[in-house]
Amino acid sequence: MNAPLEAKSALVTGAASGIGRAGAMAFAAKGARVLVADVNDEGAAETVALIEASGGEAAAVHCDVTDEAQVEAMVATAVSRFGGLDLAWNNAGRAMAQAPIHEMTLERWQASVEVNLTSVFLCLKHEVRHMLEAGGGCIVNTASGAARVPAPGRSPYSASKRGVVGLTAHAAQDYLKAGIRVNAVLPGLIDTPPVRANLGSTTIEKMAPILPLGRMGDPAEVADLAVWLCTDEARFVNGQAIVVDGGGILA
Numbered sequence: 001m002n003a004p005l006e007a008k009s010a011l012v013t014g015a016a017s018g019i020g021r022a023g024a025m026a027f028a029a030k031g032a033r034v035l036v037a038d039v040n041d042e043g044a045a046e047t048v049a050l051i052e053a054s055g056g057e058a059a060a061v062h063c064d065v066t067d068e069a070q071v072e073a074m075v076a077t078a079v080s081r082f083g084g085l086d087l088a089w090n091n092a093g094r095a096m097a098q099a100p101i102h103e104m105t106l107e108r109w110q111a112s113v114e115v116n117l118t119s120v121f122l123c124l125k126h127e128v129r130h131m132l133e134a135g136g137g138c139i140v141n142t143a144s145g146a147a148r149v150p151a152p153g154r155s156p157y158s159a160s161k162r163g164v165v166g167l168t169a170h171a172a173q174d175y176l177k178a179g180i181r182v183n184a185v186l187p188g189l190i191d192t193p194p195v196r197a198n199l200g201s202t203t204i205e206k207m208a209p210i211l212p213l214g215r216m217g218d219p220a221e222v223a224d225l226a227v228w229l230c231t232d233e234a235r236f237v238n239g240q241a242i243v244v245d246g247g248g249i250l251a
């Protein structure tokens with residue numbers, strides 16, 4: 001087995017579904033022990049079962065990434081369960097119901113910013129605290145193509161994801177001397193349950209001609225990039241926001 005991450009401990013948030021599940025599986029396939037973090041306990045347990053069925057090692061933890069105490073406990077669980085935390089993918093996020101800015105309530109704005117941006121700050125804070133003590137690590141944050149090309153009616157989502165790109169660049173600068181690399185992935189349209197639910201198959205078929213390769217991305221195609229960013233092959237890549245959309249339309 002090609003196991004460049006053997007003996008590494010990794011955590012992935014939002015790993016009960018979609019891109020995060022693919023990420024947890026990809027980290028495990030490269031030899032890492034993986035903490036599967038999500039608010040969806042059932043889905044997290046399924047991800048763990050999928051990893052174990054492939055011969056990998058994983059454990060699930062319930063974590064709402066908008067709650068600092070739960071984020072702190074998630075990092076502590078990785079450390080106690082796997083003896084440390086080398087790699088983290090802060091991926092959990094949610095594109096919420098749409099409304100133009102003049103009809104957006106403050107509550108909806110704040111809820112979106114909390115789950116898509118504040119969550120990444122909280123995860124970074126507690127992961128970095130451990131990695132500073134341990135002497136290094138590697139972190140990936142999930143932003144979105146919406147950070148570059150605004151998603152209509154989703155101002156808090158677009159603004160939050162642009163914030164994730166800024167926070168990523170900032171964190172990379174803050175900790176580069178400490179041996180901690182921080183990068184962001186910006187997926188295009190990826191075939192995950194919320195996308196299927198929001199768009200419906202007819203809309204997806206109609207969109208196909210304007211998608212770069214005529215199809216949505218597979219979650220594994222984002223996961224492969226995030227995992228590569230956590231390998232030594234990416235040792236000179238830091239503070240970057242990398243689009244993964246099959247064709248550069250979001251560049």
Ligand SMILES: NC(=O)c1ccc[n+]([C@@H]2O[C@H](COP(=O)([O-])OP(=O)(O)OC[C@H]3O[C@@H](n4cnc5c(N)ncnc54)[C@H](O)[C@@H]3O)[C@@H](O)[C@H]2O)c1
Nearest residue numbers: 014016017018019039064065091092093144187189190192
């Ligand atoms: N699918 C796409 O086309 C696409 C495109 C760009 C960016 N993204 C981003 O990719 C990430 C994953 O999205 P996905 O499409 O795989 O969606 P998904 O719904 O399949 O997975 C997201 C997971 O995050 C979890 N989650 C939501 N809120 C949480 C919270 N507060 N605490 C912990 N876990 C929480 C959900 O339970 C779910 O398991 C998100 O950050 C999303 O914004 C997705």
